[in-house]
Amino acid sequence: MPNICIHGLCINGQGSYQCYCKPGYTGDSCDQDIDECLSSPCKNGGTCQNLENNYECTCIEGFEGKDCSININECASNPCSAGSTCVDGIASYKCVCQEGLSGPHCEINIDDCESQPCAHGGRCTDALNGYACDCAGTGYTGASCELNIDECASQPCRNGGxxxxxxxxxxxxxxxxxxxxxxxxxxxxxxxxxxxxxxxxxxxxxxxxxxxxxxxxxxx
Known part of the structure; x- marks a missing residue:
């Protein structure tokens, strides 16, 4: 006797039978594969492949998980330099640099001496988001060697001079x-x-x- 229930169990009755289908199949003879992709289970642009009583999602770049519902955190590897902020995107990230840094990963220390901020021959040393001026020997003082030192402040002229x-x-x-x-x-x-x-x-x-x-x- 041929197998009437192709993907199921056949139960005889009085002058009849009934098929109990395996999961993933339907129809009077359990001959129809249920398409699990019809419900569009794959999210975020993922592609669905129907399987027996199952499905498989192929996710686009930047997503993962059974249903492609998880956004991969590209900031998890800490790609931005210390002190900077990483903003996660879809298959990408962006570094928001702290003051004084630049570059895709905030890896470049901006040269604050490039604008020659030290006046009157002062020597400039670059720092993070700043600079230091060495005014020694110039006769000037101040953050940028902008203030003339008053050599008369020590009252060097004697006898009423x-x-x-x-x-x-x-x-x-x-x-x-x-x-x-x-x-x-x-x-x-x-x-x-x-x-x-x-x-x-x-x-x-x-x-x-x-x-x-x-x-x-x-x-x-």
Whole structure:
């Protein structure tokens, strides 16, 4: 007797029979394969292949899982440099860099010295999102060597001499009774102050510390 129930179990009855189909089959003779792909179980553009009582999804790039419902986290491998933020996409990611960094993975330290921020000959050292200026020997100070150092702040001109600040230097205007220390000292007349005559010592950092003898015009 032929197998009436092709993919099932046949049960005899009085003048009849009944087929009990295996999972995945239907029909009076259990001869019809149920297409599990008809319900579109594969998500996010996945392709469905019908199997016996089952299906298989082929996922597009960026998704995984039985139904292609899981977005693969491309940020899980920490592709962005430390301190930067990874934003996951579909089969991709984007790095949001912290200040001072650039590049696809925020791997490039931006050269903050490229714009030459250190004025007046200061030497620039690049840092992360910043720079440091070495102003030594320039006569200037400040974050960008922008402030002229007041060499008169230490009151280097003695015996009542007046100090005039210069760049990395100063000059003293001495009373007539005093002179400076430089051998190249020259003198210029200075207006009287309270009837006391002064002379301008014009040279290198004279300090008005030597008492000038009568008729003396300097140490040079």
């Amino acid at each position: 007046s100090c005039f600040d210069d760049v990395n230097d100063y000059r003293c205007a001495c009373y007539a009774a005093f002179t400076g220390e430089s051998r190249s000292t020259s003198r210029l007349a200075w207006p009287k102050d309270n009837n006391v005559s002064r002379q301008y010592i014009y040279g290198g950092k004279e300090m008005c510390c030597s008492i000038a003898k009568a008729g003396q015009q300097g140490n040079g």
